Amino acid sequence: SQTIHQWPATLVQPVGSPLSLECTVEGTSNPNLYWYRQAAGRGLQLLFYSVGIGQISSEVPQNLSASRPQDRQFILSSKKLLLSDSGFYLCAWSPFRRGRVYEQYFGPGTRLTVT
Amino acid sequence: QKEVEQNSGPLSVPEGAIASLNCTYSDRGSQSFFWYRQYSGKSPELIMSIYSNGDKEDGRFTAQLNKASQYVSLLIRDSQPSDSATYLCAVNRVTGGGNKLTFGTGTQLKVEL
Numbered sequence: 001s002q003t004i005h006q007w008p009a010t011l012v013q014p015v016g017s018p019l020s021l022e023c024t025v026e027g028t029s030n031p032n033l034y035w036y037r038q039a040a041g042r043g044l045q046l047l048f049y050s051v052g053i054g055q056i057s058s059e060v061p062q063n064l065s066a067s068r069p070q071d072r073q074f075i076l077s078s079k080k081l082l083l084s085d086s087g088f089y090l091c092a093w094s095p096f097r098r099g100r101v102y103e104q105y106f107g108p109g110t111r112l113t114v115t
Numbered sequence: 116q117k118e119v120e121q122n123s124g125p126l127s128v129p130e131g132a133i134a135s136l137n138c139t140y141s142d143r144g145s146q147s148f149f150w151y152r153q154y155s156g157k158s159p160e161l162i163m164s165i166y167s168n169g170d171k172e173d174g175r176f177t178a179q180l181n182k183a184s185q186y187v188s189l190l191i192r193d194s195q196p197s198d199s200a201t202y203l204c205a206v207n208r209v210t211g212g213g214n215k216l217t218f219g220t221g222t223q224l225k226v227e228l
Binding site: 042043044049051088090094102103105107108109 | 160161
């Protein structure tokens with residue numbers, strides 16, 4: 001079966017500090033990978049989307065970036081955090097199949113507080 | 116108009132009753148529809164997917180899709196306190212390409228003893 005891991009689970013960082021969040025998926029090959037942010041009391045905002053190694057699509061221009069150095073590894077980064085970067089960061093994966101859009105499965109998330 | 120709209124609630128139902136959660140979407144070309152459950156402080160968990168008009172049942176859950184009305188719903192029979200959570204509706208994006216979903220902001224369900 002497939003599992004998705006995220007770490008760290010919680011993080012408190014000062015404004016202006018760098019960020020690196022990691023996500024790995026087990027039990028599947030060539031998944032589509034996603035980074036979302038969920039601000040308190042708000043919906044899920046898609047940040048980045050990847051269909052393969054080195055292939056990243058950005059949904060929202062901001063001070064965040066993403067990388068996919070390996071097939072099942074997805075990293076979210078920032079050089080300088082802003083207060084507005086606080087939120088619940090979720091990594092998700094979806095099976096790669098041609099045709100219809102398939103379901104996404106979420107990792108446990110990282111709760112980031114920027115102080 | 117939001118792409119995916121849900122009543123934020125809270126929707127309160129007594130234990131054992133049927134909870135009915137609704138979602139409307141704006142893009143008539145959408146083909147894939149999902150319901151997720153999210154407990155407070157946790158990540159969303161997929162509970163149902165539906166692709167064709169009509170009903171799809173899985174245990175106590177029934178998803179209903181009406182593409183002509185651009186409407187998808189989730190029924191939870193014999194509601195339990197453990198069903199208390201926020202339910203997110205997700206619909207595939209037609210424009211922009213890729214395997215992407217647009218999520219509603221969710222309906223909070225409270226099942227009362």
